[in-house]
Amino acid sequence: xxxxxxxxxxxxxxxxxxxxxxxxxxxxxxxxxxxxxxxxxxxxxxxxxxxxxxxxxxxxxxxxxxxxxxxxxxxxxxxxxxxxxxxxxxxxxxxxxxxxxxxxxxxxxxxxxxxxxxxxxxxxxxxxxxxxxxxxxxxxxxxxxxxxxxxxxxxxxxxxxxxxxxxxxx
Amino acid sequence: xxxxxxxxxxxxxxxxxxxxxxxxxxxxxxxxxxxxxxxxxxxxxxxxxxxxxxxxxxxxxxxxxxxxxxxxxxxxxxxxxxxxxxxxxxxxxxxxxxxxxxxxxxxxxxxxxxxxxxxxxxxxxxxxxxxxxxxxxxxxxxxxxxxxxxxxxxxxxxxxxxxxxxxxxx
Numbered sequence: 079x080x081x082x083x084x085x086x087x088x089x090x091x092x093x094x095x096x097x098x099x100x101x102x103x104x105x106x107x108x109x110x111x112x113x114x115x116x117x118x119x120x121x122x123x124x125x126x127x128x129x130x131x132x133x134x135x136x137x138x139x140x141x142x143x144x145x146x147x148x149x150x151x152x153x154x155x156x157x158x159x160x161x162x163x164x165x166x167x168x169x170x171x172x173x174x175x176x177x178x179x180x181x182x183x184x185x186x187x188x189x190x191x192x193x194x195x196x197x198x199x200x201x202x203x204x205x206x207x208x209x210x211x212x213x214x215x216x217x218x219x220x221x222x223x224x225x226x227x228x229x230x231x232x233x234x235x236x237x238x239x240x241x242x243x244x245x246x247x248x
Numbered sequence: 249x250x251x252x253x254x255x256x257x258x259x260x261x262x263x264x265x266x267x268x269x270x271x272x273x274x275x276x277x278x279x280x281x282x283x284x285x286x287x288x289x290x291x292x293x294x295x296x297x298x299x300x301x302x303x304x305x306x307x308x309x310x311x312x313x314x315x316x317x318x319x320x321x322x323x324x325x326x327x328x329x330x331x332x333x334x335x336x337x338x339x340x341x342x343x344x345x346x347x348x349x350x351x352x353x354x355x356x357x358x359x360x361x362x363x364x365x366x367x368x369x370x371x372x373x374x375x376x377x378x379x380x381x382x383x384x385x386x387x388x389x390x391x392x393x394x395x396x397x398x399x400x401x402x403x404x405x406x407x408x409x410x411x412x413x414x415x416x417x418x
Contacts, residue, residue: 092315102275103393104331106362107268125404143361145262146340149354155407156353159364161274170316183326183397184319186404191313192276192395194329196366198407214407223273225362227353234295234356236406237325237368237384 090179092171098191099167108223110139110209112160114216121219124186125197128217134202135216137224139209147227148206155230158197158216161223162188198230260349262341268361269337278393280309280379282330284386291389294356295367298387304372305386307394309379317397318376325400328367328386331393332358368400 087093115133122128137158139147150156165188172189173179182190195218203212211227257263285303292298307328309317320326335358342359343349352360365388373382381397 094312096312098277098279099275101277102272103278104276104333105269105272106274106276106364107271108273109268109361129408142264142266143340146352146361147354148341148351150351157366159362159366163274170313171318181318181320182316183313184317184399186398186401190396191279191316192329194276194364194396196327196329196398196405198405200407200409226360226364228356228366229354230407231356232406235366235368236402237370237400238299239370 087169088173090171090173091169094168094170097168106161106225108161108225109143110137110224112137112158112216112218112222112224114218114220114222116217116219118219122217125199125215125217129215133215135213137211137213137227139224141209144206144209147204147209147211150201150204150211150227152201152203154201156199156201157226157228157230157235158199158213158224159226159228160195160197160218161225162193162195162218163223164219165189165193167191167193194225198235257339258343260341260343261339264338264340267338276331276395278331278395279313280307280394282307282328282386282388282392282394284388284390284392286387286389288389292387295369295385295387299385303385305383307381307383307397309394311379314376314379317374317379317381320371320374320381320397320399322371322373322382324371326369326371327396327398327400327405328369328383328394329396329398330365330367330388331395332363332365332388333393334389335359335363337361337363364395368405
């Protein structure tokens with residue numbers, strides 16, 4: 079493994095000459111947090127690994143936003159959008175710890191110009207008054223800021239020709 | 249249809265007493281735009297309808313970000329994240345033009361605290377030098393700001409138990 083210095087790059091990587099985080103075209107507001115079993119150092123690399131390891135998680139919504147989950151139900155599948163707030167944002171070509179350099183938009187790496195993650199999860203419990211949703215699995219650090227919840231819909235979230243294996247490695 | 253005044257609400261709707269767009273916890277940067285056939289008034293209601301109507305679209309990346317698509321390929325499926333910049337952000341319970349009031353996080357409506365859309369599309373062509381990706385379909389207005397491109401992966405983007413019809417209406 080080639081360790082990457084905080085402000086440096088590994089061989090084969092390409093960085094922007096500016097920080098996209100300092101060029102805000104629009105602002106996002108954190109509507110809650112995701113509670114997970116994971117701390118730095120033990121976080122699953124992706125949602126598939128999180129499902130395999132088990133443990134579940136909880137979505138906690140701020141009081142102002144709780145009326146927004148009234149029509150969700152246990153058993154329903156949702157997309158969670160969350161903000162990977164520790165990630166650097168300037169690497170357009172990056173080298174995973176084990177592997178060759180890859181272009182950022184072919185990776186699910188948290189290091190990307192806009193560090194927004196998308197996770198397809200199942201709601202296991204709901205308490206609208208407390209503003210909480212239990213979820214089957216999640217791959218983020220505990221207390222990761224939440225941006226959005228959307229119903230997951232097979233008719234729009236699965237490309238029509240996608241009944242085949244993944245076209246790209248994870 | 250109950251027309252909603254720009255600053256008003258329809259019967260049954262609930263609005264926040266602040267504009268989430270004025271409470272930025274973090275900033276997003278626009279990395280490009282999506283060119284689509286759609287103008288205000290003729291935009292498909294969702295990606296399924298866009299696929300049915302046909303027409304495709306083009307993703308255009310800013311010059312700084314073009315190295316980030318080098319490892320994508322035609323035929324690959326990707327998630328596009330884009331910013332629905334015309335939408336109001338304060339409705340936590342909203343009433344679609346035809347229907348009963350629904351909580352925002354059970355809808356895919358563009359009107360939401362963080363107006364970030366997620367679309368699962370297929371890359372039909374790629375020109376890394378020009379920074380363009382052809383895509384099979386898209387449900388946004390022409391020139392919608394782009395936030396991110398991620399590889400779509402069945403192993404993470406389809407919930408494990410999801411070989412069943414949608415649990416919620418679109």
